[in-house]
Amino acid sequence: MRIDEKFLTEQLKYALDGVDLPFLGRRTRGKVRDLYTVGDKLVMIATDRLSAFDHILGLVPCKGQVLNELALFWFEQTRDIIPNAVLESPDPNVTIARRCTPLLVEVIVRGYITGVTGTSLWQRYSAGEREVYGIQFPNGLRKNDQLPAPIITPTTKAADGAHDALITPSAIVAQGLATAAQWEQVATAALALFARGQEIAARGGLVLVDTKYEFGLLPDGTVALIDEIHTPDSSRFWVAATLEDRRAAEQEPENFDKEFVRLYYAAQGYTGDGAPFPLPPALAVQAAERYIRAYERITRLPFMPAAMPAGARIASTMRRWADAQGE
Ligand SMILES: Nc1ncnc2c1ncn2[C@@H]1O[C@H](COP(=O)(O)OP(=O)(O)OP(=O)(O)O)[C@@H](O)[C@H]1O
Ligand SMILES: [Mg+2]
Known part of the structure; x- marks a missing residue:
């Protein structure tokens, strides 16, 4: 099957906004995933919702499947670094995870100085700040420069609608979000995961x-990687081959992630204040192409779109899954 603009335009009508599965209990909705708690398990259904600037902009066909399958790939590729919560994937859009107690910190790792929103590292640096996240930055950095070494810039995990706030490692421990030993494990794992991610991404x-990254505690207290890892939702990816030429010409790097959508919104004058305009269909198709190409470059496998419509497919798969839970 050729996954081109024509195919993805046809898929727009199937884009998945959510899946209501009353037999699994009450649905909770994250920005991107629909979630159900079944005993000690968490059913995570990746929808096609695209979230940016803390808003849902619209739907991107095939995005949920890409996210779910790409995260599964990375969980597999990193299980020697840290345990993760994944149990199984009964459907291309669904992951069943062990339900963990999330550590309420978002662990952001940065290898470059970039970003378009007002609070991004590049915006703050270019406004003259030289101490950001408690880290000293040298003069003379240009947008999209590589940092001397990757840095960890944790934020609190804000409640619905609120923006995440920066937090220092000592405040994480002081506020009881993690013990010193847990934070030490998290920070070490995060840098190792990032190095593994860079290595595998480079091959593609x-x-x-x-x-x-997000981490949580398994029932026995072990720190585990949860949620998703190295997807185009949670990460920025640039094309290596054109990076130096584009930087020399002061152009933005070619990217395979949501930054493409953010840059489009920024070019229309929207950088995060107030309600954004809805995602134009042509942009949704282009975003889908980028998500799929990112999947293919990273996994070095062709992307195989699952049977549509996804909602009905997921409902019947999950009905069987739920029946098997009782046996
Ligand atoms: N194994 C797990 N145990 C407990 N919670 C988890 C686990 N894996 C993921 N989660 C949580 O499930 C949610 C995933 O949904 P989604 O990615 O849509 O949310 P989000 O928009 O990123 O986050 P939120 O809406 O909570 O701010 C996140 O809140 C994440 O912290
Ligand atoms: Mg998430």
Whole structure:
């Protein structure tokens, strides 16, 4: 099957906004995933919702499947670094995870200085700040420069609608979000995960620029990687081959992530204040192409779109899954 603009335009009508599965209990909705708690398990259904600037902009066909399958790939590739919560994936859009107690910190790792929103590292640096996140930055950095070494810039995990706030490692411990020993494990794992991510992305001709990890505690207290890892939602990816030429010409790097959508919104004058305009269909198709190409470059496998419509497919798969839980 050729996954081109024509195919993805046809898929727009199938884009998945959510899946209501009353037999699994009450649905909770994250920005991107629909979630159900079933005993000690968490059912995570990746929808096609695209969130940016803390708003849902619209739907991107095939995005949920890409996110779910790409995260599964990375969980597999990193299980020697840290345990993760994944149990199984009964459907291309669904992951069943062990339900953990999330550590309420978003662990952001950055290898480059970039960003378009007002609070991004590049915006703050270019406004003259030289101490950001409690880290000293030298003069003379240009947008999209590589940092001397990757840095961890944790934020609190804000409640619905609120923006995440920066937090220092000592405040994380002081506020009881993690013990000192847990934070030490998290920070060490995050840097090792990021290095692994850069290595594997490089084989596919991509640069892993920055990313966000979430960690949680398994019932026995072990720290585990949860949520998702190294997807185009949680990470920036640039095309390695064109990076130096584009930087020399003061152009933005070619990217395979949500930054493409953010830059489009920024070019229309929207940088995060007030309600954003809805995602134009043509932009949704282009975003889908980028998500799929990112998947293919990273996994070095062709993307195989699952049977549509996804909602009905997921409902019947999950009905069987739920029946099997009782046995
Ligand atoms: N194994 C797990 N145990 C407990 N919670 C988890 C686990 N894996 C993921 N989560 C949580 O499930 C949610 C995933 O949904 P989604 O990615 O849509 O949320 P989000 O928009 O990123 O986050 P939120 O809406 O909570 O701010 C996140 O809140 C994440 O912290
Ligand atoms: Mg998330």
